[in-house]
Amino acid sequence: MSVWDALIGQDHVVTELRETLASPGAMTHAWLFTGPPGSGRSVAATAFAAALQCRNEPRGCGECDSCRQVLAGTHPDVTRVTTEKVVIAMEEVRGLIQVAQRAPSAGGWRIILVEDADRMLERTSNVLLKSIEEPPERTIWLLCAPSTEDVIMTIRSRCRHVGLRIPPVEAIANLLATRDGIDEDVARAAARAAQCHVGMARRLATDDAARSRRLTILQLPLNIRSVPDAVIAAARLVDLAKDDAAAATEDRDRIEREKLLRDLGVEDGTTRLPPAVRSRVKQLEEDQKRRATRFQRDVLDRIMVDLLSLYRDVVVTQLGASTALINADLKGDIERIAHGGTLAGSVQRMAAVEDARRRLAANVAPLLAVEAMLVAIRPQA
Structure with missing residues (x-):
């Protein structure tokens, strides 16, 4: 090999x-x-x-x-x-x-x-x-x-x-099937849903919770009917990203703090730290906060990529193209959105999602960026 x-x-x-x-x-x-x-x-x-x-x-x-x-x-x-x-x-x-x-x-x-x-x-x-x-x-x-x-x-x-180019779905599916022993149909569906991101495809193929969460996120825009709905949904998404960041970093943060104190000769549980030690601990906490911030933004960006895949499928349906849907398990919902809207409206929603990604990359407050996005993609009266 x-x-x-x-x-x-x-x-x-x-x-x-x-x-x-x-x-x-x-x-x-x-x-x-x-x-x-x-x-x-x-x-x-x-x-x-x-x-x-x-x-x-x-x-x-x-x-x-x-x-x-x-x-x-x-x-x-x-x-x-x-x-x-x-x-x-x-x-x-x-x-x-x-x-x-x-x-x-x-x-x-x-x-x-x-x-x-x-x-x-x-x-x-x-x-x-x-x-x-x-x-x-x-x-x-x-x-x-x-x-x-x-x-x-x-x-x-x-x-x-x-x-490098995006690898084809079949190549990702074959890798998951041969390397990880995943059923070919499951591997193919995961590769398509992950838009050929190898790591994400493996996670979707092996983690039921990850698949369920992605489905919940994709169905979120279907339940937005007003600006208040969009604001509430935005808060849910941002909280979800915060929870993911906390879950991914909490244990690591604790271990890093314990190791630092041990290396500095401070007993665990000490309430009053010497000034020199306190400055080192503060620096560590700032680094950990930056790590959590990046993780939260990465989670939100992935959510937006998934939403883009939904509206991409809507556009494909509206155009009557023969291209395979990324989210085939939501075919009924996709057809309903496609028949109830216009091609121009779908393209505008995709643009709103891309705007939100750019705002996040420019350090706009996540809640404001997500609120603006969901307000823009809600069905218009």
Whole structure:
């Protein structure tokens, strides 16, 4: 099993990266992997990093110690950065620049892999620019972002671009069936509902609660009849995202706090902390709050992507297209919305959802963004 096997439906990317590995003169010091969520851009970057460090031929065997270490995140010459905050801090980037100056100790390359490079503010990206322009001879930067437009021009112009596409439904379904033993029909329905996001498809295929929650969210607009209904529904959605964030981070936050206090020599349960310890605890709490904020926004964004899929199906129905529905289990509701509205109205609702996604990305208060969206997509009298 090679490192490339995890790249589903991206044969063109595998071919390009393999050709580069086979031609040392074609190597570039900075790469930008782009693709929609779930396309596997960070998977591609990780596979490439493993292949670069691989000791066997063909490169990327997946079996040698170097490949295994990179895939496990333990290779000493591969630094992987992924943020759980809203943005990547400037201090983190400065630390990466220092790491990038070191010669590789075990492998052939010093590799810096930055997931979510789009979460760097412009001033932070400018700090990174010089290191990408003039890196040490054996250093390679691998950046990941949804699109080239999400990275400032001075960075993307110095990177070799690798674009990933959305993998086909059948490829995702086959992966779930062969790797996870999921029934083919269930896997296919999950892949379609997840819009070919591999991780989300697996969750929908294996988690009854996740499927039920998604169905509830999709049915929400069907029950909105007035502005007060929209306001109440918006509060429900935001509370749902907050609850998800709390559930996902509560135990981790507690463990991190306990570890910090233990490392600082403070007994658990101490009510009065020394000033030096108090400042460290406050910093940790601020980082945890940023992580919860990002998780909440990610949940809300996924909700909006699901709503977009609903209105996409409505548009497909109104056009009489033969394209398969994403939400086939809601076919009756979709046909009712399609016959009771106009194509222009459906397109306007999709635009309202996209506006809400942009507002969230611009740090608009989640409740205000969701309220405006649901008011806009409610049936008009």
